[in-house]
Amino acid sequence: xxxxxxxxxxxxxxxxxxxxxxxxxxxxxxxxxxxxxxxxxxxxxxxxxxxxxxxxxxxxxxxxxxxxxxxxxxxxxxxxxxxxxxxxxxxxxxxxxxxxxxxxxxxxxxxxxxxxxxxxxxxxxxxxxxxxxxxxxxxxxxxxxxxxxxxxxxxxxxxxxxxxxxxxxxxxxxxxxxxxxxxxxxxxxxxxxxxxxxxxxxxxxxxxxxxxxxxxxxxxxxxxx
Numbered sequence: 001x002x003x004x005x006x007x008x009x010x011x012x013x014x015x016x017x018x019x020x021x022x023x024x025x026x027x028x029x030x031x032x033x034x035x036x037x038x039x040x041x042x043x044x045x046x047x048x049x050x051x052x053x054x055x056x057x058x059x060x061x062x063x064x065x066x067x068x069x070x071x072x073x074x075x076x077x078x079x080x081x082x083x084x085x086x087x088x089x090x091x092x093x094x095x096x097x098x099x100x101x102x103x104x105x106x107x108x109x110x111x112x113x114x115x116x117x118x119x120x121x122x123x124x125x126x127x128x129x130x131x132x133x134x135x136x137x138x139x140x141x142x143x144x145x146x147x148x149x150x151x152x153x154x155x156x157x158x159x160x161x162x163x164x165x166x167x168x169x170x171x172x173x174x175x176x177x178x179x180x181x182x183x184x185x186x187x188x189x190x191x192x193x194x195x196x197x198x199x200x201x202x203x204x205x206x207x208x209x210x211x212x213x214x215x216x217x218x219x220x221x222x223x224x225x
Contacts, residue, residue, distance in 0.1 A: 005201060009221045015052065015193045018224040022132065022191055023056035029129050029187075030062045040067040041128035043177070043185065044101075045142070046074065046085025049134050049193055054092045065098040070125045072133060073143035073176035074104040076111055076164070083171050104162070104175045111164060111173055118162040118175055125177075126160055131185040133218075135192055139200055139209025143167060143176035146209050154178035155213050179213055187219040195225050 012018035026042060033040045044050065071085055079087040086103055093099040102121055107113040135141050143165045144151040150165040160181035165174045182188060190211075192198060201221070204212040 002202065002205065004216050005221070008218050009223050012222065012224040015049075015224050018191065018193065018222045019050070019052035020056055022050070022053045022189065022222050023060065025189065026053070026057055026130065026132075027060050027062050030067055033129065034063060034066055041070070041125055041130075042067060043070045043072050043125060043128055043131040043182075044085075044089055045072045045132050045134045045191075046088065047134050050132055050191055051088070051092065053132070053191070054089060058093050058096060064093075064096050064100070068100050068102065068124070070102045070122060070128070071104050072131055072182070073174055075167075075171045076105055076108075076114065076173035076175060077171050078108045079103075079105065081171075115162060115164045115175055122162050122177065122181070123160075126181070126184045128185040130187045130189065131177075131182050133182075133188060133190045133214075135190060135197060135201065135211050137196065137200060138168070139204055139207060139211045141190070141211045141214060142182065143174035144179065144210045144213075151210065155210060160184050182214065183217055188214065188217060190215075190218050190221045192221065193224050198223055198225075 030040045074085040075083045077083050104118045105114050106117045133141050138146055144154050148166045154163050158180050161178050163178055165176055166172050167174050
């Protein structure tokens, strides 16, 4: 295994342990910022892998009023759609009155307007504390996919921004932070579960998949088989 990947891996025995460990990292960041009277800014990924972490976080004793949450990416669907990252996350935190989450899909009927509005509003996350990332079986992260021209632009453009990309499966239209925006975040933690995901990560550079563009800039990789 690439030693630069190996040195970033924090191994856990189960998904539950990895999820709890990541939750503890988030809580520690928020509480440390509180002692310094600083606002915390945390970027959340969608998909099923990090949901247990969010469940743990929703039950923690942190002061949510001192934290602003954003999304790494989202599907261009209404918030009540089962595929909406925002909708799924809001459901988990539904009992937290002061939970603040910035939307990516503002105009559910206007894709270009939503991308523009997201690009403007997400500038507040240029100094975010933490971005939680996942990786697909094709080596994508956020909504930056192999074989998609918009995603390639999102990987190569050096100006932090949100943009629209095209997924290989439905719903195809996505909104995502680009690589430059994620590299402005202080910490980037990749959460992967399963030996197949680890194997895909190991060959990322050889395959030049999107995750290869950020793997050396990850703060840590939380992994469980």
